[in-house]
Amino acid sequence: xxxxxSTLGLAVLLAASPAIAxxxxxxxxxxxxxxxxxxxQFEIVGKGDTVTVHVSDHGKPVATAGAAGKLTILTGxxxxxxxxxxxxxxxxxxxxxxxxxxxxxxxxxxxxxxxxSARTTVKKENAHAGHH
Numbered sequence: 560x561x562x563x564x565s566t567l568g569l570a571v572l573l574a575a576s577p578a579i580a581x582x583x584x585x586x587x588x589x590x591x592x593x594x595x596x597x598x599x600q601f602e603i604v605g606k607g608d609t610v611t612v613h614v615s616d617h618g619k620p621v622a623t624a625g626a627a628g629k630l631t632i633l634t635g636x637x638x639x640x641x642x643x644x645x646x647x648x649x650x651x652x653x654x655x656x657x658x659x660x661x662x663x664x665x666x667x668x669x670x671x672x673x674x675x676s677a678r679t680t681v682k683k684e685n686a687h688a689g690h691h
Contacts, residue, residue: 589613594665594677601665601677603630605657610641612651612665620649628667632657643667659683 587593591604591613599621602613610630614621628643628651639655646652657663661681668674 592679592681594663594679596665596667596675596677597673599667599675601667603657603663603665605655608654608656610643610653610655610657611646612643612667614649614651614667623647623649623651626651626667626669628653628665630655630657631664631666633662633664634658634660657681 587602589602589604589611591602591611594601594603598616600615600617602615604611604613612628612630614623614626623645626645630641630643630653632639632641632655641653641655643651643653651667659681662678663681664676664678666674666676
């Protein structure tokens with residue numbers, strides 16, 4: 560009977576693990592805003608004149624070595640682009656700012672893989688994303 564209870568307890572714990580890991584999916588972990596594209600999750604954080612993109616896959620860091628990216632930012636009728644380059648194990652970084660109301664299009668690619676893209680409009684609650 561103890562074996563049955565132990566096995567059942569282990570099965571419940573293992574079944575709950577993906578749900579626990581998935582609970583953080585889509586949530587900001589670094590104070591920015593989160594976009595999903597393909598198998599990856601991108602959290603975009605603006606601090607001063609630098610934009611940092613944290614790349615993960617269900618909470619696990621995704622290596623950005625060899626990756627290239629671009630943020631296209633539309634403010635009213637003006638358009639600007641921020642080139643993103645690897646800046647750490649799971650980071651892409653570029654020079655620029657993001658402000659509330661900006662429409663943002665993210666494009667990221669790795670060699671030999673299909674490019675990923677996502678878009679959003681920066682909301683007021685993410686206003687700090689461009690003003691740290």
